[in-house]
Amino acid sequence: xxxxxxxxxxxxxxxxxxxxxxxxxxxxxxxxxxxxxxxxxxxxxxxxxxxxxxxxxxxxxxxxxxxxxxxxxxxxxxxxxxxxxxxxxxxxxxxxxxxxxxxxxxxxxxxx
Amino acid sequence: xxxxxxxxxxxxxxxxxxxxxxxxxxxxxxxxxxxxxxxxxxxxxxxxxxxxxxxxxxxxxxxxxxxxxxxxxxxxxxxxxxxxxxxxxxxxxxxxxxxxxxxxxxxxxxxxxx
Numbered sequence: 001x002x003x004x005x006x007x008x009x010x011x012x013x014x015x016x017x018x019x020x021x022x023x024x025x026x027x028x029x030x031x032x033x034x035x036x037x038x039x040x041x042x043x044x045x046x047x048x049x050x051x052x053x054x055x056x057x058x059x060x061x062x063x064x065x066x067x068x069x070x071x072x073x074x075x076x077x078x079x080x081x082x083x084x085x086x087x088x089x090x091x092x093x094x095x096x097x098x099x100x101x102x103x104x105x106x107x108x109x110x111x112x
Numbered sequence: 113x114x115x116x117x118x119x120x121x122x123x124x125x126x127x128x129x130x131x132x133x134x135x136x137x138x139x140x141x142x143x144x145x146x147x148x149x150x151x152x153x154x155x156x157x158x159x160x161x162x163x164x165x166x167x168x169x170x171x172x173x174x175x176x177x178x179x180x181x182x183x184x185x186x187x188x189x190x191x192x193x194x195x196x197x198x199x200x201x202x203x204x205x206x207x208x209x210x211x212x213x214x215x216x217x218x219x220x221x222x223x224x225x226x
Contacts, residue, residue: 004154008152031212031213031214033212033214035217040220041219041220042116042202042217042218042219042220043155043202043204043217044217045214045215045216048212048214050212088154088155092213097143097160097162097168098143098206098208098213099145099157099160099170100145100155100157100215102154102155102156103154104152104153104154105154
């Protein structure tokens with residue numbers, strides 16, 4: 001079945017890099033996503049990666065995809081206090097609903 | 113362009129009461145989804161719709177009904193609310209016009225059932 005797993009919590013110092021990890025089970029997933037949720041708000045799409053890519057970079061964000069191990073990571077360079085939020089990894093289902101399967105989220109705390 | 117909006121933002125219900133949550137999108141998206149978010153459990157899909165007049169069950173559909181009479185609106189109904197339905201509800205939409213089918217989320221409705 002489909003399942004997405006993430007660690008629950010990460011704490012980093014401001015200016016350091018953050019790496020948030022995710023594992024998924026559906027090897028047929030075509031797209032994988034990273035969403036950010038700030039307190040009291042909805043989910044905001046940060047970036048996504050297509051399954052035929054190994055890496056995608058977008059300003060401070062780097063996504064790495066290891067298809068063999070079904071492992072996805074999000075690296076945030078020069079982490080700022082404004083990056084404190086919950087980060088969700090999601091994979092897209094392969095049926096016609098295009099539904100997303102979400103991990104339970106990683107809470108990132110950036111210490112000044 | 114407001115994106116995805118949800119009404120209401122907050123609601124408190126007594127057990128057994130009914131209510132309808134409204135989701136509206138102005139992006140002409142074909143697909144719409146209702147999720148619930150509970151602490152430590154991520155988002156779980158309740159129901160979804162792939163087009164006007166069609167709906168389907170998601171992962172946790174029991175106790176909820178939906179309707180999509182107009183393309184821009186997706187309604188989630190609770191016929192007889194239970195404390196287990198205390199949660200934050202998110203609506204999302206997506207389009208086949210974007211290969212990534214990324215979903216755009218509303219701000220959420222916080223529902224408490226006492």
